[in-house]
Amino acid sequence: MAKAIKKSPTWIILILFSLITLFPMFWMLISSFKIEQEIYLEDPTWFPEVFTLQNYKDLFTKFDFGLLTINTVVITLTVVLICLILGTMASYGFSRYPFPGSTIALGALLLTRMVTPSALVLPLYIIMEKWGLLNTLTSIIMGISVLNLPFVIWIMKPFFDDLPKEIEEAAQLDGLSPFRIFWKIALPLAKPALITVFLFTFIAGWVDVLFAMTFSTVPDAMPLTMGLLQMQTGYKVYWGPMMAGGIYVTVPTFVLSYVLQKYLIAGLRSGY
Amino acid sequence: MKRKWEKSKSGLTLTIPSIIFVFSLLIYPIVYLFTLSFKEYSPLRSSEIKFVGLENYKWLFTSEQVGHSIWLTIVFTVSSVLVEVIISLFIAVLLSKLMIGTKTRTKSTGSKIFYSIFLLPFATPAVAAAIAWKMLLHPLFGPVNDILNKNIAWFTNYPMVSVVIVDAWKMIPMVLFLVLAAIMSIDPDQFEAAKMDGANGFQEFIYLTMPSIKSVLSVTVAFRAVDAFTKVFDVVYMTTGGGPGNKTEVFPLLIWKTAFSHLHFGKASALAIVAIIISSLLGILLISQGKIKHGKSN
Numbered sequence: 001m002a003k004a005i006k007k008s009p010t011w012i013i014l015i016l017f018s019l020i021t022l023f024p025m026f027w028m029l030i031s032s033f034k035i036e037q038e039i040y041l042e043d044p045t046w047f048p049e050v051f052t053l054q055n056y057k058d059l060f061t062k063f064d065f066g067l068l069t070i071n072t073v074v075i076t077l078t079v080v081l082i083c084l085i086l087g088t089m090a091s092y093g094f095s096r097y098p099f100p101g102s103t104i105a106l107g108a109l110l111l112t113r114m115v116t117p118s119a120l121v122l123p124l125y126i127i128m129e130k131w132g133l134l135n136t137l138t139s140i141i142m143g144i145s146v147l148n149l150p151f152v153i154w155i156m157k158p159f160f161d162d163l164p165k166e167i168e169e170a171a172q173l174d175g176l177s178p179f180r181i182f183w184k185i186a187l188p189l190a191k192p193a194l195i196t197v198f199l200f201t202f203i204a205g206w207v208d209v210l211f212a213m214t215f216s217t218v219p220d221a222m223p224l225t226m227g228l229l230q231m232q233t234g235y236k237v238y239w240g241p242m243m244a245g246g247i248y249v250t251v252p253t254f255v256l257s258y259v260l261q262k263y264l265i266a267g268l269r270s271g272y
Numbered sequence: 273m274k275r276k277w278e279k280s281k282s283g284l285t286l287t288i289p290s291i292i293f294v295f296s297l298l299i300y301p302i303v304y305l306f307t308l309s310f311k312e313y314s315p316l317r318s319s320e321i322k323f324v325g326l327e328n329y330k331w332l333f334t335s336e337q338v339g340h341s342i343w344l345t346i347v348f349t350v351s352s353v354l355v356e357v358i359i360s361l362f363i364a365v366l367l368s369k370l371m372i373g374t375k376t377r378t379k380s381t382g383s384k385i386f387y388s389i390f391l392l393p394f395a396t397p398a399v400a401a402a403i404a405w406k407m408l409l410h411p412l413f414g415p416v417n418d419i420l421n422k423n424i425a426w427f428t429n430y431p432m433v434s435v436v437i438v439d440a441w442k443m444i445p446m447v448l449f450l451v452l453a454a455i456m457s458i459d460p461d462q463f464e465a466a467k468m469d470g471a472n473g474f475q476e477f478i479y480l481t482m483p484s485i486k487s488v489l490s491v492t493v494a495f496r497a498v499d500a501f502t503k504v505f506d507v508v509y510m511t512t513g514g515g516p517g518n519k520t521e522v523f524p525l526l527i528w529k530t531a532f533s534h535l536h537f538g539k540a541s542a543l544a545i546v547a548i549i550i551s552s553l554l555g556i557l558l559i560s561q562g563k564i565k566h567g568k569s570n
Contacts, residue, residue: 010366011382017363018389024404024441027415031407044383044415082293090290097283105291107559112298114555116502118524121303122531125310146297149290178282207397210508214532225399229510239486243407246400257395258388265449 007070013084025250027113032056034245036263039239055244063227064219065248072223072249075141076205082145084194087152092182094153095160096168106157113150121214128215135218148204152197155270159193160186196267199260203253224249283467300546309541316535330544337518338543341526347432348439348522356442357493360447365477367448369454390445402510405438429521430511438498438507447492454488455481481535494558502551523547 031039032055034048059065094106124143125134133139171181182201187194209225216222228245231238257264309329312322332338371383389507393401408416409426417424456482492510501515505524508514512528521529527547531540 010369014363014366014416015372018386021389021393021441021445024401024408025396026406028400028404037531040413042418044413044417044418070407086290086293088287090308093283095287097286097288102283102287105287108299109294110559111552111555112294114498114502114558115298116304116524116544116550116551117545118297118505118528119305119547119551120301120527121528122537122540124297125531125564126304126308126537127297127301149294153290162338179285182286204397208413209399209510212526214528225397226401227496228399229360229415229489234417239407242403248328250396250400253397254392254395257391261391264391265453266392268449269453 002261006235009178018136020076028243028246032247034240035242055240056248058238058241059245059248063231063238063245065224065227065245066088067219068222068224068227071137071221072206072225075137075144075223076202077206078137078141079148080198080201082141083148083152084197087149087197088156088190088194089182090155090189091153092160092186095157095179096165096186105154109150109153111150113154114148115147116256117147117210118164121210122213125176125214133215135216135221137221139215140208140211140221140223141205141213144205144208147199155197155200156190156193158270159190163189192263192266196263196270198258199263200267206249206253222250274357304545305541305548309545311538311541314535314536315537324538328539331539332542332546338522338526339525340518341521344432344519344521345501345504345523347437347499348504348520351432352436352439352443352500353493353497355436356444356447356496357489360444361489362422364442364451364455365481367452371456390448392445393442395447396442398506399510401438401442402456402507403548405434405441406511409434427512428516431516435508435511435520439504442507443496450484450488450492454485456486497557497570498551498554502547502554551570 030046030048033051033053035046035052035054037051038045038049090109094102121143124139128134128139128142133142168181168185171185172178176184206226208223209229212226213221213229216226224245228242228249231242231245306437310323310325310327312324312327313320314557341414367383396404404425408414409424411428412416414426416426426506435490461521462480462484463476471479472522501523503521503524505528508520508525509528514525523543524547527540527543530536530543
């Protein structure tokens with residue numbers, strides 16, 4: 001009992017801090033169920049007086065969220081695939097089969113992790129224009145992938161370094177090719193690192209704004225993030241649908257982070 | 273000898289796709305950027321690309337706008353990292369008290385709930401965070417003004433403070449998780465011993481907790497600072513857009529606006545080259561400090 005009382009200030013501070021942490025998204029959530037007039041009240045209501053789902057319906061009827069969702073899913077999954085396939089192969093290669101100059105190549109790759117994204121977006125824009133890829137999902141996918149590939153190698157290479165080599169050596173004696181050893185033996189062992197990398201590249205693809213807003217001006221090649229940005233036009237801000245849209249884009253990344261939180265923390269600790 | 277070559281070859285087949293990918297979409301563009309930084313190119317206005325020598329760099333080093341922007345980026349980096357580290361430390365210490373107190377040290381239900389709550393800002397896309405805060409801090413119908421009983425136009429009157437608040441909200445959980453993990457890896461017997469010696473909470477923090485987590489903390493701070501300095505973009509672009517005037521025009525945003533709002537591709541290239549040099553230097557510094565073996569912040 002005495003112990004519980006002694007701990008109560010700790011609890012109070014933590015609960016207060018949690019409430020502050022939750023508040024922005026809580027407010028967004030309740031606002032998304034309000035009708036427009038209620039959002040504009042100068043004495044804001046803490047719960048919707050008139051509950052409506054209209055803002056969510058508007059996302060699909062007025063703001064093309066159906067199409068934008070498909071675009072975002074395509075962007076995200078392709079980015080994840082490119083990063084995972086190229087990244088794990090390269091990490092394994094760097095870890096097991098160093099070649100002359102491979103440390104330099106690896107160092108250069110890792111250094112690009114630090115590059116300011118907005119510095120890179122300009123030359124990429126010019127290149128994409130030359131290749132006729134502006135206003136396509138491909139350009140956005142390539143931009144996000146190339147910036148996240150170094151991170152994948154950053155996480156995966158040390159993981160492969162730490163895997164015991166004995167099994168692979170035995171497989172080699174049995175005459176398995178390096179590629180098959182990678183595919184059949186090393187990759188399944190690397191599952192935890194793969195999940196971590198999956199989570200981070202998924203989020204990177206899902207939340208991108210920079211490449212989308214630079215490379216694309218047409219709805220056909222726009223992700224959800226751009227749809228949200230476009231709700232703030234010069235003469236009107238669509239607060240209701242914007243709140244609903246904010247919740248809508250957050251749900252997938254939150255659910256994924258929640259389910260995979262163990263891997264998220266592992267990823268953070270490896271220096272994301 | 274032959275075997276060694278075979279080995280190199282299989283290594284190359286695994287790494288070459290990544291190297292080609294990164295070369296054509298990262299290294300080549302940077303080289304291109306470098307050549308463009310000596311030229312004047314304003315697409316839409318004219319398709320002409322003129323060689324202007326060091327003109328862009330001369331502008332860059334004398335322009336008040338650029339100096340101001342770099343200064344703002346430093347202010348942003350220092351204040352957001354400071355706020356994030358101080359709050360994270362405080363909350364992590366409190367949270368660890370709850371977790372260490374339990375006999376088994378398995379996570380209690382309470383700490384599990386806190387964990388999930390702190391996941392939220394991390395998982396919120398920057399664009400959603402930005403619009404949520406725009407609503408919260410809205411001068412007319414935002415709840416923050418309602419609670420404070422004030423009529424403040426936050427993003428106009430206190431743009432930098434507001435931007436730091438949004439960034440801190442989003443990034444504190446990340447720092448918090450790292451610091452908490454470091455505290456939890458301290459041997460619980462040491463806390464017992466400190467208690468036996470009659471140390472109070474503050475003394476325990478100064479003489480036991482801080483020294484034990486010092487290395488993790490410095491790596492975290494270094495990483496956060498480099499990231500804040502080189503990558504601050506989304507939140508600023510979507511809340512203040514760099515304004516009002518250029519009061520929050522941080523460096524990455526300045527590069528983007530010079531290129532895509534003002535269409536000075538040459539000048540923007542020079543800025544981008546400077547940004548790449550700064551971020552590479554910071555990166556080399558981080559790695560060479562030996563504090564970080566890549567993939568393992570020790």
